[in-house]
Amino acid sequence: TGVQKVVALFAHLPQYEREKCISLPAQHAGQIHPAVATLGLQYAEGAIQGANARCIAMLTAFKAFISDYETPATKTLNRDLEARLRPQIQYLVDCRPVGINMGNAIKWLKARIAKVPPHLDDGAAKAYLCSEIDGYISERIVLASSAIAELGASTIQDGDVVVTFAAAHTVEQICRAALALGRKFKVIVLDARPQWDGRRLWARLVEAGADVSYAGLHALAHVMRRATKVVMGSHACLSNGAVVARAGSALVALSAAGANVPVLVACETYKFAERVMLDSICSNELGDPDDLIQVRRREGERLWRG
Amino acid sequence: PAAIAAIKVLLEVIQKSPATTIMGLQIELQTAADSLKEHQTEGISVASGCELFMRFVTRTALENAEYEECKKRILSRGEFFRDHSTRARAKIAELGSPFLRDGHIVLTTGFSRVVLNLLLHAAMHMKRLFEVVVADSQPGGPGLQLAQRLVEAGIPVTVIDESAVAVAMERADMALVGAEGVVENGGVISKIGTYQMAIVCQASRKPFYIAVESFKFVRQYPLNQRDIVAFDGLARRLSVDAAKPAASKAKGIEMEYERRTRDYTPPKYITLLFTDLGVLTPSAVSDELIKLYY
Numbered sequence: 001t002g003v004q005k006v007v008a009l010f011a012h013l014p015q016y017e018r019e020k021c022i023s024l025p026a027q028h029a030g031q032i033h034p035a036v037a038t039l040g041l042q043y044a045e046g047a048i049q050g051a052n053a054r055c056i057a058m059l060t061a062f063k064a065f066i067s068d069y070e071t072p073a074t075k076t077l078n079r080d081l082e083a084r085l086r087p088q089i090q091y092l093v094d095c096r097p098v099g100i101n102m103g104n105a106i107k108w109l110k111a112r113i114a115k116v117p118p119h120l121d122d123g124a125a126k127a128y129l130c131s132e133i134d135g136y137i138s139e140r141i142v143l144a145s146s147a148i149a150e151l152g153a154s155t156i157q158d159g160d161v162v163v164t165f166a167a168a169h170t171v172e173q174i175c176r177a178a179l180a181l182g183r184k185f186k187v188i189v190l191d192a193r194p195q196w197d198g199r200r201l202w203a204r205l206v207e208a209g210a211d212v213s214y215a216g217l218h219a220l221a222h223v224m225r226r227a228t229k230v231v232m233g234s235h236a237c238l239s240n241g242a243v244v245a246r247a248g249s250a251l252v253a254l255s256a257a258g259a260n261v262p263v264l265v266a267c268e269t270y271k272f273a274e275r276v277m278l279d280s281i282c283s284n285e286l287g288d289p290d291d292l293i294q295v296r297r298r299e300g301e302r303l304w305r306g
Numbered sequence: 307p308a309a310i311a312a313i314k315v316l317l318e319v320i321q322k323s324p325a326t327t328i329m330g331l332q333i334e335l336q337t338a339a340d341s342l343k344e345h346q347t348e349g350i351s352v353a354s355g356c357e358l359f360m361r362f363v364t365r366t367a368l369e370n371a372e373y374e375e376c377k378k379r380i381l382s383r384g385e386f387f388r389d390h391s392t393r394a395r396a397k398i399a400e401l402g403s404p405f406l407r408d409g410h411i412v413l414t415t416g417f418s419r420v421v422l423n424l425l426l427h428a429a430m431h432m433k434r435l436f437e438v439v440v441a442d443s444q445p446g447g448p449g450l451q452l453a454q455r456l457v458e459a460g461i462p463v464t465v466i467d468e469s470a471v472a473v474a475m476e477r478a479d480m481a482l483v484g485a486e487g488v489v490e491n492g493g494v495i496s497k498i499g500t501y502q503m504a505i506v507c508q509a510s511r512k513p514f515y516i517a518v519e520s521f522k523f524v525r526q527y528p529l530n531q532r533d534i535v536a537f538d539g540l541a542r543r544l545s546v547d548a549a550k551p552a553a554s555k556a557k558g559i560e561m562e563y564e565r566r567t568r569d570y571t572p573p574k575y576i577t578l579l580f581t582d583l584g585v586l587t588p589s590a591v592s593d594e595l596i597k598l599y600y
Binding site for chain 2: 155157228229262264
């Protein structure tokens with residue numbers, strides 16, 4: 001679906017154009033590494049969801065790219081690799097705008113590339129970069145979530161009713177850790193259309209043996225009366241303490257504040273951004289408008305398209 | 307207070323320790339601290355005092371190679387901490403007294419020696435003329451003890467019931483209370499009745515001050531009243547009066563009594579904290595905690 005109507009309020013944001021991403025690899029034939037091309041399509045299709053998952057997938061694809069890279073005779077790895085990485089990144093951005101956490105990872109990677117010890121030969125330099133990427137994933141993402149899970153689990157007491165929204169990797173980890181500690185608590189997963197992400201989390205928690213129930217956002221007020229705490233994941237944490245998360249999180253947080261329920265947000269430090277957003281619209285991602293409405297009759301279709 | 311006594315005990319543990327390595331000394335200190343925490347009934351100030359003492363004392367341990375030198379450094383830091391803590395009350399009295407003006411009516415509850423010290427200092431050394439209204443807090447009725455000490459010093463005192471705090475707030479200019487522990491977000495854990503007084507203060511738009519020593523800063527983050535039950539020593543049940551059996555014995559249920567001893571006052575109700583580290587806003591407490599613990 002190409003862009004058919006630009007909504008004035010969101011005109012400054014990158015518009016949703018799916019067909020463009022699918023044709024992109026063909027356009028850049030030869031320039032985009034196959035691993036990166038696959039990843040881009042997966043992003044466009046929505047096959048990979050979640051801030052952590054997307055970031056790990058991106059870094060893994062870059063590892064493949066770096067492994068296959070060969071420094072030309074007249075250039076140095078420090079500078080050339082970064083130049084060659086740029087179109088890969090641009091392609092991924094075109095498929096789906098990168099998140100703040102992925103932006104941080106990219107900045108880190110570029111800094112690492114620039115700092116590769118110049119005396120290393122190609123093979124050693126690439127091995128160094130790959131091991132650095134492994135370290136980043138392992139420390140900043142995987143181990144960070146474990147640390148958060150431990151800390152989060154310690155805040156969950158017996159008898160707690162924990163409300164969460166959509167699917168967050170960290171929240172799942174926290175619940176699992178709390179279960180491992182033997183805490184008796186109930187989880188209520190709130191969910192919203194069009195993606196109904198929360199179902200993933202709900203299914204996983206059921207498998208993990210948690211006492212978990214599920215509700216849509218319309219049941220927010222009802223659920224909040226019984227809640228003892230709200231635990232949510234996040235996409236990014238801004239300098240002023242504001243949290244960027246899945247659309248709907250602010251609603252849950254406001255409702256909790258109104259019911260005197262504490263709101264706990266799990267956020268790995270690699271998601272911290274040195275910026276401030278004054279509202280939700282100045283920087284955001286637009287999804288597929290067709291997800292919102294299924295129109296069957298042709299007339300309806302015409303009206304919807306305007 | 308119990309925390310100072312605990313600190314002095316830990317200092318002696320160092321002095322008399324037969325350990326020959328820093329690790330050995332630390333293990334001894336940890337064992338002593340754990341034992342102290344287990345046996346105390348006073349509250350969390352012993353735990354926080356011990357924790358802070360050990361952090362403060364072992365911070366420089368890595369700089370010297372010789373154990374004896376290290377031990378001397380640790381000992382001198384320990385003595386500094388002990389002296390600083392002993393002088394904390396006097397410092398708080400100095401910093402807090404300027405907030406009491408002539409003609410003020412001060413509302414308080416419980417019996418905090420820090421608060422007592424502050425009020426006495428303001429009255430006797432700074433010659434302020436103010437009145438104190440003391441809420442006689444149950445259980446224990448310590449408010450009465452505080453009132454007696456104030457009257458002996460010549461300060462006009464009125465004792466009221468805890469339930470009359472909201473009414474008394476009309477006349478009052480400020481509230482000043484002590485605390486057992488200060489938590490990470492600047493909130494405090496103190497004698498039951500403090501939270502109530504704080505809420506009434508906010509509703510009446512009067513300032514609510516806490517006077518507390520810095521060795522009571524703890525690395526805890528309670529989210530609500532339930533989270534401090536661990537500190538509460540369990541809500542104590544009073545025995546039901548045997549002469550009046552519970553009316554519903556027929557249905558097999560008994561009347562339940564609950565007597566909490568402590569409550570948690572969130573930071574949004576606290577105007578300022580008078581501590582020996584300075585007069586702090588609740589948000590400054592976490593900064594100070596970071597400095598203390600690292």
